[in-house]
Structures are given as structure tokens and as C-alpha cells.
Amino acid sequence: MKNLLLAPFLILVFAFNAASQDVPSENRDFKQAFMAGSQGLVVKGTGAAPSDRPLSQAQKKMLALRAAKLVAIRELAEVIKGIPITGETHIKDMAVASDTFRTTVDGFVQGAQVIKETYDQMNEEAVVYVAMPMTGTNGVVGTLLLPAILNSPPAGSSYAPPVAAAAPTGQNNDGLILDVRDQPFKPALINRVLTKNGEVVYDPAKVAQNILVERGAAEYTNDVGKAKALLSERGASNPLVVKAGGVVKGTDAEVGPDDATAIFRSNQTANFLEGAKVVFVLK
Helix, strand or coil: CHHHHHHHHHHHHHHHHHHHHCCCCCECCHHHHHCCCCCCEEEEEEEECCCCCCCCHHHHHHHHHHHHHHHHHHHHHHHHHCCEEECCEEHHHHHHHCHHHHHHHHHHHHCCEEEEEEEECCCCEEEEEEEECCCCCCCHHHHHHHHHHHHCCCCCCECCCCCCCCCCCCCCCCCEEEECCCCCCCCCCCCCEEECCCCEEECHHHCCHHHHHHHCCCEEECCHHHHHHHHHHCCCCCCEEEECCEEECCCEEEECHHHHHHHHHHHHHHCCCCCCCEEEECC
């Protein structure tokens, strides 16, 4: 008899555990979403059917799910609009300045993927999770980076080393790792590398458009070893590792004169900057 009474209880426990494990984890942190291997942005919305008129159970469910999705999309839009483009300019700022860019952003957000939806018939409440990847042709970077570059003011003058600067030492570097773990650096659609004089060593605007759409202007991780593995997937076997000496406006890494020269000289041979073979290592 005890076993018969216990069986329904165990079924409920197992069902609850299975449902709990199936619930997506919210991620509204754009910095975490930029990191290699991240699932991107995941946002939850809740909603209920209107109570001002009689509705069938099927209608209540349909309207509650629709309301929850609208809330999730609205929340996702707020997160995306808070992503920095470069420096102190965020997506929401450019959307205000450019009608075309705002239309692109609004249409893009509406295409967010529903990854989980539930309806609690007892409470008559729905929960919907929507997700948006950061990279890939349908992700935040792949969709918004090119329009952001077109709407951004041009970067400063390009860096060129002094005539008397030392020639490369034959290391044949074919990628770049920027260690910014000691700096208040944040990932953005456009992260540049500058000298202390403001000259541009790496400008994403000069990367091939197809590369920008597919994987963005750079990748991000929290370990130099992981950065090397990421570049290895791009065909770079001997990246140059540079420790940033500072950060400009939060999103541009600053390097010293010797490092700027090393990057410039190495890139003349390997053209890794034009291929966006660049990884920022964050803390």
C-alpha cells in the first residue's frame, strides 16, 4: 500500500526536477554574452490574459503566451540597446541619431528566437524565454556591426612606426591577443587598438565585411590559452601576445610604442588584422 501511495509522489518529483533542469538560464549581461562559447543573450518575459472579458482556457493560454513574448522582446530590446558601439556611444544613442539604424535594430529584435514557453493553467500565467546570439549572420554583431560602422565617425589617423623602428625579429606572428585583464575594458561592437598618442593600430572598419558579419571584429575570452585555441581555429598558430597599458573610453585598448610597432610589422607580413584574427582576454 505504501508503494502505491508513494508512486504518484515520486512521479511528481521527477517531473518537477525534469522541468527545472529544462528552464533556460537568463543572461542579460552583454559582457558575458560576448565571451566565446556563450549562448548569447537570454531574457524572460511573463504575461497573463486580460481579465476584462470571458475567455476559454485555450484563449487564456494563447493570449498569456502572446503577452509574455511581448514582454520578453521588450526586455531584450532594452538589453541590446545598452550594448556599447564604441567609447561612450551605445546602440540606443545611434538609434536616436539615425532613423535607418533604429529601424534595423527594431526589426532585428523582433526576430528573437523563442527557446522556451510555459503556461501555468492554475495561475493563468505564461512564461516565455527569448534568445539572441551575439555572433553569426543572425546575431547582434553580424546584423548591427556594419550599420554601426557606417554611422560612426571615422577613427583617428592610422599608426605607422618611425623609420628607425626595429624590424621584425622573424617570429612570423599571424594573430593578435590583447591581454586587458588589468584594465577597465569592456567588449563592444567596435573595439580598437590605439597608441598612447591616439593613433589607430587596429581599426575594425578595415576588416572585410564578410568576416565582420560572420564573426565580428574580435573574439573575447578570459584566458590566454583559450585565446590561442580560438585563433588556431582561424588558422593562426603563432599569435603575438600584447599586454595593454591602458584603455581609452572603456572600449579601446592602448598599447605602448614597442608593441604598436611589433603589431604593425607583423601584420605587414601576415595581414591578420584585416582578417580580424584578434582576441581580447578579459578578467
